[in-house]
Amino acid sequence: MWTNTPEGAGGGPVLPDGCMDLLWSEGRLLVAGPDTRPYVPEGAPRFWAGVRFFPGTAPALLGVPAHELRDLRVELADLWPASRVRRLRDRVEAAPDPATALEDIALERAERTTAPDPLLHRLVERLGEGRPVAATAAGLGIGTRALHRRCLGAFGYGPKTLARILRLQRALALARAGTPYAETAVRAGYADQPHLAREVRALAGMPLGQLLAGG
Template sequence: MYEERASRLTGAVVWWRTLEDPVVWPVLPDGCMDLLWSEGRLLVAGPDTRAYVPGGPPARWAGVRFRPGAAPAYLGVPAHELRDRRVELADLWPAGAVRRLRARLEAAPDPAAALEEIALERAAEVDPPEAYLGRLVAALEAGRPVAAVADELGLGARQLHRRCQGAFGYGPKTLARILRMRRALALARAGVPFAETAARAGYADQAHLSRDVRELAGLTPSGYLAIGNASTPA
């Protein structure tokens, strides 16, 4: 079972999940990073470039999914260092501090809410993410070309690529591709036919859509829809 809600931390999502059956749905790339808790462990999920399939025995999970580009400011580590990785928080923060946080979460009746409080406290202690990151994501989500977005932000191509590596874990073209896939899958889930979905999301044709989704999500668009969306934090 997977559930989520909007967080009090701007743009973030609080979620919780129990792996109760042998079928585990893939977590799709989204440009985000998560702070995770599970059975006494605190971890950070770095930005994914491909679908991630959780494994292991059934377990409780809770997480705070930061808005795209925001996590490095809160966690103190460039996103590209965690790309396609799940890392113990104790590898990033002082071990003593992490032990205290783990004890706090173990004692909490609602680990997801307690994890959100930890994220809010951390956000209050550090400088906020740079404001242009939100404009960048909004422009790419709207399908704006990367070169045009760089010009609008007053950044050169290399400068934009370097900043995206630090904030999102990959360059702006990869981020745009991931956001386009998610835009397409949202249209398909809403019942838009695949050919129309491809055109509206900015693909050359339906075959291009299918290839891109298969590479990023590990499934065809129809395969993704067939598994259902209610049980996955995609």
């Protein structure tokens, strides 16, 4: 669960992290699909509440393949019956804590939905540790083409893109903890510091120093 009121028009960029979110803001329920590039909120600052799902788990709960929502923010009413969404919206509006209400909705949905494929959870863990995609696929006993198809539905993109995004998150965690950039590059799994710099620009839209300074 999370809440946020951005400072300044639009707030800072939301970076790719492999996750999807159920969002609430100003009477609207939305779904944030998986990002492959930074998402910059538009308009005046406003209160947001959300539930962030572990990578690969949201599509089973929403009933929509992740690749159909890639790099999008869509109304929940575009995915579910409008009458159901109205009831949920009224429920969140009446709750003292919108984030807790969203979590309750997600947990209730999970109880009525088939559990996500456990293979995908293991995939995220292993790629998150920096293991190569091919070796990970072999270790999981699945071919690379079959893995790519399953990743599109669960994450919105293939395993190589997922690995890049998870590597970016590892690097950001290290750099924010004060690890020097050159050491960050090695520990996160990049070839060198210039490789780290290129990937941060590609996925975050700005240099690492600017990103750490708050954009």
